[in-house]
Amino acid sequence: MWGKVVHVLVITVFTVLLAFPFYWMVITSFKQNVDLYTMENNPFVFNAKPTLDHLKFLFTETRFVRWLANTTFVGIVVVAITLVLAVPAAYSLARLSGRWGERLGIAIFLTYLVPQTLLFIPLSRVVAYLGLQDSLWALILVYPSFTVPFSIWLLMGFFKSIPKELEDAAMVDGLTRFGAFAKMVIPISTSGILTVVIFTFTLVTQEFVYALTFISSESNQMIGTGIPIFLVRGDVYYWGALMAACLIASLPIAFLYNLFLDRFIAGFTVGAVK
Amino acid sequence: MAIARARIKSVGAAQSPLLGAAMFTPAVLYILLLVAGPFSLAFLYAFSDARIGNTEMHYVGLENFRSILKSPSFRMAIRNSFIFTICSQIVVIVGANILAIALEKTFRGRGFIRFLILLPWVAPIALGAIGWKWILDSIYSVISWVLVALHFYKPFNAPMWLGEPHLAIASVLLVHSWRLMPFSTVLLLAGRTAIPKDIPEAAAVDGAGFWRTQFQIIIPMMRPILSVAVLFGLIFTFTDMTVVYILTAGGPFDSTQTLPSLAFAMGIQGSDLAAGAAISLFLVPLLIIIAYFMLRVAHRAEVN
Numbered sequence: 001m002w003g004k005v006v007h008v009l010v011i012t013v014f015t016v017l018l019a020f021p022f023y024w025m026v027i028t029s030f031k032q033n034v035d036l037y038t039m040e041n042n043p044f045v046f047n048a049k050p051t052l053d054h055l056k057f058l059f060t061e062t063r064f065v066r067w068l069a070n071t072t073f074v075g076i077v078v079v080a081i082t083l084v085l086a087v088p089a090a091y092s093l094a095r096l097s098g099r100w101g102e103r104l105g106i107a108i109f110l111t112y113l114v115p116q117t118l119l120f121i122p123l124s125r126v127v128a129y130l131g132l133q134d135s136l137w138a139l140i141l142v143y144p145s146f147t148v149p150f151s152i153w154l155l156m157g158f159f160k161s162i163p164k165e166l167e168d169a170a171m172v173d174g175l176t177r178f179g180a181f182a183k184m185v186i187p188i189s190t191s192g193i194l195t196v197v198i199f200t201f202t203l204v205t206q207e208f209v210y211a212l213t214f215i216s217s218e219s220n221q222m223i224g225t226g227i228p229i230f231l232v233r234g235d236v237y238y239w240g241a242l243m244a245a246c247l248i249a250s251l252p253i254a255f256l257y258n259l260f261l262d263r264f265i266a267g268f269t270v271g272a273v274k
Numbered sequence: 275m276a277i278a279r280a281r282i283k284s285v286g287a288a289q290s291p292l293l294g295a296a297m298f299t300p301a302v303l304y305i306l307l308l309v310a311g312p313f314s315l316a317f318l319y320a321f322s323d324a325r326i327g328n329t330e331m332h333y334v335g336l337e338n339f340r341s342i343l344k345s346p347s348f349r350m351a352i353r354n355s356f357i358f359t360i361c362s363q364i365v366v367i368v369g370a371n372i373l374a375i376a377l378e379k380t381f382r383g384r385g386f387i388r389f390l391i392l393l394p395w396v397a398p399i400a401l402g403a404i405g406w407k408w409i410l411d412s413i414y415s416v417i418s419w420v421l422v423a424l425h426f427y428k429p430f431n432a433p434m435w436l437g438e439p440h441l442a443i444a445s446v447l448l449v450h451s452w453r454l455m456p457f458s459t460v461l462l463l464a465g466r467t468a469i470p471k472d473i474p475e476a477a478a479v480d481g482a483g484f485w486r487t488q489f490q491i492i493i494p495m496m497r498p499i500l501s502v503a504v505l506f507g508l509i510f511t512f513t514d515m516t517v518v519y520i521l522t523a524g525g526p527f528d529s530t531q532t533l534p535s536l537a538f539a540m541g542i543q544g545s546d547l548a549a550g551a552a553i554s555l556f557l558v559p560l561l562i563i564i565a566y567f568m569l570r571v572a573h574r575a576e577v578n
Contacts, residue, residue, distance in 0.1 A: 010376040011387060014369070018456060019390040021405035022397070024416065028408065036414065039429065043416045089301035096294030106572050108302070110565050111309045115513030117534035118557050121541045121550045122315035123308075125324070145308035148301055177293055206398045208516040209534075213542055224400040228520050239408055246404055250397035257396035258389050265464050268457075268506065270568065271575030272498035273468045 022247065029054055029244035036239060054240030063218055064245055067226035070136055074222065075204045077140045082147045082200045087193065089148075090155030091181055095164070105156045109270070112149040116209040119145075124213050138214040139222070143207065147200040154199065154267040158192035159185070195263045202257050205249075223249045319551035326545040338552040347528040351536040352556065357443065358532060359512045362450040366507055367500070369451070370458035375488070377459065378466050395456035403520040406449050410435035410521070439529035442522050446530050449517050454510060458503040465499030466492065501571055505564050512560055533557055 027044070028036065035041055035048040058064050093101040093108075123142060132138035162185060170180040186193070211225040218230050227245045231238055257264070266273075320338055324331040342348045377388065394402055409416055418432030427433075436442050469492060477487045493500070515534035518524060524531035524539060531539070533556050541550015 007376055007379065007381075010372060011381075014373050014376070014455075015387055015390050018394050018452065021402060021409060021452075022390075022393050024409055025405050039414065039419075042423075043414070043419050085301040085304055088297035092294045092297035096291070096297070102576060104298070106569065108305065109572075110568065111305050113509055113561065113565055113568070114309050114313060115509070115534075115557065115561070117513050117515050117537065118316060118554050118561075119309065119312040121537065121547055121554060122312035122319060124326075124542060125315070125319075125547065126312065128326075142308060144304060149305060149309075152301060202396070206400075208398070208400045208519075209538075212519075213538075224398045228400055228404050237408075237411075239411075239414075242404060243408060246397075246401040250393070250401050253398065254389070254393055254396040258392055261392070261396075261460065262464075265460050268461060268502070269464060269499060270502050270572050272502045272571050273464050 022250070025243040025247040025250075028239055029247055031240060033240065054238075054244045057238070058241045058244050058248075062231060062241065062245075063221070063226065064223075064231075066219055067221050067223045068249070070220065070226075071205055071223045074136050074139050074143070075201045078143045078147060078204050079197050079200045081140070081144045082151050082196065083193065085144060086148050086151035086155060086196065087186070087189075088181075090152045091159050091185060093152065094156045094159035095167075096177075101156075105153060108149045109153040112146060112153070116146070116207070120209050120213045123210070127214050133214065134216045134220055136215075136220060139204075139207075139210060142210055142214075143204055147203050150203075150267065151196040151200060154196055154263070155189075155192055157266060158189060158195075162188065192263075195260050198256050198260045199264055202253050205253050316551045316555060319548050320555050322548050324547040324551070326542070326547060331548075334548070338548050342549060342552055347531055347536060348553065350528050351531040351533050351553070354443065354530060355512060355532045355534075358447055358450055359508055361447050362454065362511050363504060363507050365447075365451040366454045366458050367504060369455050370462050370503065371493075373455070373459045374462035374466055377463055391459065392456045394453050399453055399514075399516050400520060402453065403449060403517050406445070406452075407436070407521055410445055412437055436522050437526055439526060442526060442530045446518055446521055449521060450511050450514070453517070454507050457510075458507055461499055461503040461506075462496065465496040469495055498571055498574065501567065505568050505571075509561070509564050513557055 030050040030052070031046060032048045032051045032053070035046065038047070041047040089108075090105075093105045095101070127133055127138045127142070130138075130141075132141065166184055166188075167177070167180040170184045171177060175183060205223065207222070208224050211222045212229075215221055215225065218226070221230060223245075227242065227249065231242050231245060319331075321333060321335060322331040323334050323337075373391070377384070377391075408414075412434045415432065415435060417435070418427070421427050421432055422429050433441055435445050473491060473495070474487050477491050482490070513534060515532065515538055518530055518532050518535045519538070522530045524535045528536075533553055537550045537554040540546050540553060544550075
């Protein structure tokens, strides 16, 4: 009996604490400004009629839609680059190079630990040198440097779980090793590849430091930088629109990530859980 | 070992070493160019006088480090970086262990609860941090409203959460812990689920209570995954600048500045690339230590 009460209590307290900011975004998005900015009002309830004004403002008066489009565009191109680089590399490390494959895989994984905040200063000069300042192509060039290592690591685990006999059989039937990889392994690896697609895409949407450093103009922002920097005008915060923007941008990403969570976690455990 | 060797022989490098190399070389080159390259440049810049807008640069020896070590903001930044990293890890590990125990049982609505609990980790942190900025607003903070309603403070007299140094530090800590808690929880949950059910059951039969089972059996068995959770947590907090940048931009009076946010302020906003690079290099020692422990965990997993 007591065990059950404590259980419910623990779950409730943690859920409320962790999800509260998102609940607050929902409430704020639909409140009229008179309601939001009257200090006497109870902030937990609607003291005036709910409104869609903030959403209207967000979609018509700001570059929010443009930022969503920029983020999607960068996301798709980075996913493509990541797949082209990571899928063959992961397969080769999982299969062709035996024990050294594992070691090299770990070495590549370790580069994922080198943070953006260490590389952004030299990279800002590299980007300037290439003439890519304030261009989405700067992000497209740089983002694979952190999406590829983790993707290789995730895919290695995946390829190792595919029985080798499958390729051996295909090769006996006259396919080359590369043919066996392209025609046998890739088609049955769609779920592993999909995992990498989703993971890469969410990493792109979550990135902040490089987007902040390389992109300056309002129309070239990604959602993660456009919302905090350009929806704030001087000292005036458009809290309603700001919260609506955060909510709309966060939820789809959270939903996608949640679907594939167990596979990402398998990568993060570094083999510590079998 | 013999099996491993036989495997290498059967499908190993001997068959098509060129193909193997051709398949992973592009990825390795890309990483070398965009991670190892700028990493080395960071060292080069730290010993130079590189500035934004000036393509020339000269070797200046330890000059950057000398001026950084003298600056009070740098000392503040290094202190804060450690405070944020260590304190938030303590909060996160305690909280995540409790939450993982609670989530291990199946109950109705568990999937939805898991989605809600995960939000801080999966939503872009820049956006989550703006949510907090509104919650901690100097005038319209909901926390202040509750405290006023409960008569802890008079109206208009509630503390400025992000405006006073100590409260601002506590706020940044809170947001870091909030952000990492879900990540550690799901890692620990994965660790718990992997423990065979008969082990805690046998302990219960032997008369071990709940706490004894947890502290003497389960948690020791979870040591590898606990280390992974802590190592990732340390790295993510220590190298993050998003939370501080959005909540306080390092203020008030540099009181929440961290190494990454100071590197950004000096190197990019202040155009002093050399100083920024030198500051960010102070991240490296801890990164090396973490990489070493990460390798140990990975190596043990490989051996077992």
